[in-house]
Amino acid sequence: MSAELDSLVAEIKACRICVEQPLGKSLPHEPRPVVVPSSTARILIAGQAPGTRVHLSGAPFTDASGDRLRDWLGVPSETFYDPDAFAIVPMGFCFPGQDAKGGDLPPRRECAMAWRARLMKLMPQIDLVLTIGQYAQRWHMGAARAASLTDTVADWRAVWARSSSPHVLPLPHPSWRNTGWIKRNPWFEMELLPFLKAEIQRRLSQV
Template identity: 50%
Template sequence: MSDDLQSLIEDMRQCRLCEAEMERAPNPIFQLSDSARILVAGQAPGNLADTTGTPFNDPSGDRLRDWMGVSREEFYDRSKLAILPMGLCFPGYDAKGGDIPPMKRCADVWRQQVLDLLPRIEVVLLVGGYAQRWHLGRRVEKTLTATVANWKSYTSDRMFTLPHPSWRNTAWLKRNPWFEADVLPDLRRAIRSALSGS
């Protein structure tokens, strides 16, 4: 790993910028290596990720790995797969028990610095609306459904637009069967190609 990336990782792990606004102590959770070929651009760590220190270490992660067609071992191989959420720490819960949005400061401070040090990325998974808005900018559609439905327009930039794999989106998946039928086969092929280095 480059000295620049290693130094940045150490700085990120010590980040306390949002401490005064958080329910829990800051606990930045991510997975990075400059040899990674796949980038999972997520939202923010959930409760189980926060308590275990492992990103996507929950049922959402199981569903995401199924979508990708990868094993846990492949998913957590940092030499091949980077995980960089929009917010590095678990943001806490809202009044209804859902996760509150990622802390905005994370992306402003860290995101572009990290991306500039990941030269081998071949496939980017934009998981959820926050990642899609940041990475796509003006190209994002008015709704997440429209952005995901327009997925083919982003694959030329090696990006796949995905809904969040949370159980809360199970109804969305049932209403939009085209996602599993049309998007996932192409996603799995792209992932497999990136993992094999071909």
């Protein structure tokens, strides 16, 4: 990484905003920011926030969601975790905790407010942003985001055509909770995923 980006990552790793200055209830655990920025990767994975397994491992997508995402991208683990190939910057860097039903809470607002614009400014080489879920789509797509996640992802061709420097491609979260959504929307696997894999391979072939 560049010296400036390396310095910013050190600041992020020491962040305690959600414990010391929270916009609401404090984190239910000690902060453990999980983020993999890059000054060389052309592809940015903009996810939501770490889950319990990622919080324990300290590495992004070390869970079943990661297995599915790597399958969607058509890449093995060693490529996925190569910072020359992928930057992985979720909307929230720390596990936000769980709700009463055992589901993960939304990414903490403090995180993007404090860090995201600064990180993106130091990664000007990114030319493809994969927005995973509504929170990443809201930040990276703005008014181009539709009223629902389904409508946003279904409109992926228009989103792609309208975006450049970087291109944006909206995706659902690869969680097992979205298996039903994938079955109800067969166009996702039949049309969007082949396009996604081709764009990924085109960029990786130039690394």
